[in-house]
Amino acid sequence: MPGLIRGVARTAVVAGTATAVSNRVTRRQQGRWAAQGQYPYDAGPPQAAPYAEPSAPSSPPDMTGKIEQLKQLGELKAQGVLTEAEFEEQKRRVLES
Structure with a gap:
């Protein structure tokens, strides 16, 4: 039984480490793309909402x-x-x- 618990704990540590590394790599890539003006998947720069002229006051x-x-x-x-x-x-x- 101690071998089973040790195996489960090791798997949890490996999975947690892999997730943390993956997230860090993703953040680093996004930072580099933003600095270079590149955007993933040809999405282009984020689009701002168009400016709406204020409407005339109602009668x-x-x-x-x-x-x-x-x-x-x-x-x-x-x-x-x-x-x-x-x-x-x-x-x-x-x-x-």
């Missing part, structure tokens, strides 16, 4: 449409269809939109 909200919605809400409240709390919630939504 002010159509107040006539909001006024009509508020009138309709007022009528529904007067008819008893909406409670005071429901009316206030809907009014807030219309004004925020």
Whole structure:
């Protein structure tokens, strides 16, 4: 049994060392390519996102449409269809939109 544990431990050490060496070689190659301006797999240099011009501010909200919605809400409240709390919630939504 001690021989089996020793073999497993040796395998783990070898595998860990191989992984560490492989990672170091990869980092070194990437550093050299970056310094020389070369990129692996003909990928070319990393592309930056294109600059987007800021959009023009949107036109002010159509107040006539909001006024009509508020009138309709007022009528529904007067008819008893909406409670005071429901009316206030809907009014807030219309004004925020």
